[in-house]
Amino acid sequence: MPQLNMVQAINLALREEMARDNRLVVLGEDVGRDGGVFRVTEGLFEQFGGDRVMDTPLSESAIAGAAIGMAVCGMRPVAEIQFMGFIYAAFDQLVAHAARIRTRSRGRFTCPLVIRTPYGGGIKAPELHEESTEALFCHVPGLKVVVPSGPYSAKGLLLAAIRDPDPVLFLEPTRLYRLVKEEVPEGDYTLPLGTARIVRQGGAVTVVAWGSMLQRTIQAVEGYDAEVIDPMTLAPFDGETLLASVRKTGRLVIVHEAPLTCGLGAEIAATVAEEAILHLRGPVVRVAAPDVPVPLARLMDRYLPSVERIQAAVKEVLTY
Numbered sequence: 181m182p183q184l185n186m187v188q189a190i191n192l193a194l195r196e197e198m199a200r201d202n203r204l205v206v207l208g209e210d211v212g213r214d215g216g217v218f219r220v221t222e223g224l225f226e227q228f229g230g231d232r233v234m235d236t237p238l239s240e241s242a243i244a245g246a247a248i249g250m251a252v253c254g255m256r257p258v259a260e261i262q263f264m265g266f267i268y269a270a271f272d273q274l275v276a277h278a279a280r281i282r283t284r285s286r287g288r289f290t291c292p293l294v295i296r297t298p299y300g301g302g303i304k305a306p307e308l309h310e311e312s313t314e315a316l317f318c319h320v321p322g323l324k325v326v327v328p329s330g331p332y333s334a335k336g337l338l339l340a341a342i343r344d345p346d347p348v349l350f351l352e353p354t355r356l357y358r359l360v361k362e363e364v365p366e367g368d369y370t371l372p373l374g375t376a377r378i379v380r381q382g383g384a385v386t387v388v389a390w391g392s393m394l395q396r397t398i399q400a401v402e403g404y405d406a407e408v409i410d411p412m413t414l415a416p417f418d419g420e421t422l423l424a425s426v427r428k429t430g431r432l433v434i435v436h437e438a439p440l441t442c443g444l445g446a447e448i449a450a451t452v453a454e455e456a457i458l459h460l461r462g463p464v465v466r467v468a469a470p471d472v473p474v475p476l477a478r479l480m481d482r483y484l485p486s487v488e489r490i491q492a493a494v495k496e497v498l499t500y
């Protein structure tokens with residue numbers, strides 16, 4: 181089984197699925213001859229040609245709008261938005277159209293669209309290149325939001341996202357793109373959307389983290405009796421796996437690199453307050469970025485939750 185990084189795993193998923201399903205097309209800024217800004221689509225243009233791998237104008241709204249039209253008409257578009265910080269120009273298309281085509285048409289039309297975009301901080305790029313605004317999209321009924329945390333999950337989740345009949349926002353943690361290699365099988369496998377993964381079993385505290393925060397969390401809990409959950413799909417969120425764990429451990433820490441206020445951690449904490457508060461030994465603790473715009477590189481280490489901050493939160497809840 182080949183050892184691949186996340187860029188290679190996503191590329192493999194696209195390549196295999198394009199060969200399997202000729203409805204699949206890829207579009208975005210420089211995804212063709214250049215192979216995309218992070219080279220995720222490298223080689224696809226050469227293999228499948230310009231009718232299936234399309235360079236677009238620099239217009240995120242047009243990319244999303246064209247992809248929605250293709251999806252509604254029976255194609256399987258996978259659109260790349262170059263960085264999550266540029267997705268806001270496509271927000272109207274995703275919220276006002278993609279998310280509600282199924283309900284608007286009372287189920288006569290669906291929108292099997294995937295929007296892929298690099299997201300998250302830690303790559304020392306300027307503003308708008310390190311955003312983590314997943315909660316904006318989790319708030320929109322009709323959109324699914326998926327975040328892989330390594331090469332293996334990236335391939336399996338992307339294949340599931342492409343085959344899903346509804347629109348999926350696929351957030352690729354930029355910091356992980358080339359950081360780790362894992363065994364990634366060639367050929368078909370999918371990981372179900374809406375199902376979390378227990379990455380590490382434990383009995384004293386539940387820690388939820390996704391994307392590039394997962395790796396830091398695993399480092400932070402070393403030596404502690406902590407259960408670590410990787411939701412993999414943020415919307416719809418797998419509440420069952422979370423609640424079962426919290427009912428067992430009685431403690432919860434949520435880690436995300438998005439700002440604290442109205443981040444997904446607030447929703448997770450509210451779910452636990454509603455469904456499992458009597459199992460909690462003490463307050464839920466969130467470890468998140470401060471409520472400021474993503475800073476430039478020099479301050480990034482202070483902005484992103486560090487291993488030390490995550491560990492301090494775990495120690496704190498263990499005192500309850």
Ligand SMILES: Cc1ncc(C[n+]2csc(CCOP(=O)(O)OP(=O)(O)O)c2C)c(N)n1
Pocket residue numbers: 209238240262266269
């Ligand atoms: C709205 C938006 N989308 C994407 C980007 C990322 N981006 C930066 S430079 C660039 C290519 C621009 O190409 P072109 O307009 O031909 O200018 P050139 O680089 O050739 O000067 C892209 C896509 C951006 N800065 N803003």
